[in-house]
Amino acid sequence: KQEVTQIPAALSVPEGENLVLNCSFTDSAIYNLQWFRQDPGKGLTSLLLIQSSQREQTSGRLNASLDKSSGRSTLYIAASQPGDSATYLCANSGNTPLVFGKGTRLSVIA
Amino acid sequence: DTAVSQTPKYLVTQMGNDKSIKCEQNLGHDTMYWYKQDSKKFLKIMFSYNNKELIINETVPNRFSPKSPDKAHLNLHINSLELGDSAVYFCASSQDMTGGRGYTFGSGTRLTVV
Numbered sequence: 169k170q171e172v173t174q175i176p177a178a179l180s181v182p183e184g185e186n187l188v189l190n191c192s193f194t195d196s197a198i199y200n201l202q203w204f205r206q207d208p209g210k211g212l213t214s215l216l217l218i219q220s221s222q223r224e225q226t227s228g229r230l231n232a233s234l235d236k237s238s239g240r241s242t243l244y245i246a247a248s249q250p251g252d253s254a255t256y257l258c259a260n261s262g263n264t265p266l267v268f269g270k271g272t273r274l275s276v277i278a
Numbered sequence: 279d280t281a282v283s284q285t286p287k288y289l290v291t292q293m294g295n296d297k298s299i300k301c302e303q304n305l306g307h308d309t310m311y312w313y314k315q316d317s318k319k320f321l322k323i324m325f326s327y328n329n330k331e332l333i334i335n336e337t338v339p340n341r342f343s344p345k346s347p348d349k350a351h352l353n354l355h356i357n358s359l360e361l362g363d364s365a366v367y368f369c370a371s372s373q374d375m376t377g378g379r380g381y382t383f384g385s386g387t388r389l390t391v392v
Contacts, residue, residue, distance in 0.1 A: 200378055206319075211368065211385035219378060255319065261377035265311055265334060266370075268321040 170195040172260055174269035182277050186246050189272045191258035193239040201234050201241050202266065204257045212257065216243070248276045281305050284369050284384040291359055292392055298355045299387045301369030307382075308374050309333075310352040312344060315366040315386070324367075327352055328375050359391045 171194040181187055191201075199220045204212040216225040216232040218241070224233040229246040241258055255273045259266040282303045291297050303310065312324040326334040330346045341357045356363060369384040 199376060200380070202377075202380055204383075209388075212383040214380060214382065217380040257321070259321075259381075261372075261381070265323045265326050266313075266377065266381055267323070270318070270320050 170260065170264060170267045172258060172267050172269035174256075174258060174272050176272060177270065178273040178275075180275040180277060181248055183248060183250060185248050185276075186244070187248055187274075189243040189245070189256050189258075189274070191241040191243070191269055193241075193260050195239070195260075200261045201232075202259050202261070203230075203232050203241075203243050204259065206255045206257060206271070208254075215256075245274075248274075250276050250278045252276050281382050282369055282371055282384040284367075284387050286387060287385065288388050288390075290390045290392065293359055293361060295359050296355070296357045297359060297389070298353055299367055299369075299389075300351070300353045301384060302351050303369075303371040303382070304350065305371055305373075305382060307371040308349055309372045309377075310346065310349070311370040311372075311381075312352065312354050313368040313370060313383075315368060317365070321368070325352075325354075326375075333375065356389075359389075361391050364389055364391045 175190045201218045203215040218234045231244040234241045255271040257271045259268045309328045311326045315321045324338045325344045327346045343355045346352045366386045372381045373379045
């Protein structure tokens with residue numbers, strides 16, 4: 169059964185730092201990987217989608233990469249800002265509906 | 279313009295009641311889902327429907343009954359509500375069952391059973 173692990177569970181950084189969030193899968197049959205952001209009490213906002221034939225996607229200060237052979241994805245956030253504070257979730261759609269990790273709770277301190 | 283809309287946004291009800299949550303998507307997607315986010319914020323699939331047909335039922339109690347009148351709608355009816363049903367329920371959709379073009383989520387329905 170597919171399991172998704174996100175490390176670290178929580179992260180607090182000063183504004184301006186570059187940071188990396190990690191995501192790993194137990195099933196190497198990764199079809200598509202999607203990163204989401206969830207603000208407290210809010211829904212999920214899609215950040216980046218890496219389709220199975222791709223290795224990375226970029227949007228603004230965000231870059232996500234996917235290594236299918238090792239079953240890992242990383243989300244890189246450059247020049248972090250207080251507005252980046254949220255929970256970041258990765259999810260793999262494999263051959264089942266999206267399976268989520270438990271998220272990384274990010275706090276960016278001004 | 280909302281892509282996936284859920285109603286209501288908040289729902290407070292007493293134990294034993296029956297309630298429904300509605301979901302609609304205007305993206306033309308074929309596949310819709312219900313996810314449950316528990317108190318520890320963990321998101322877990324409950325059901326998926328493809329073109330009105332049930333595809334996945336992830337060992338959800340049969341007090342939960344999804345209904346899809348057409349591929350743009352997926353409603354969730356819950357009978358005999360229990361305290362443990364308190365959670366945030368998210369509806370989502372994808373173009374097809376592979377999810378190859380990503381998933382779009384609604385803003386969630388916060389259910390509180392008292």
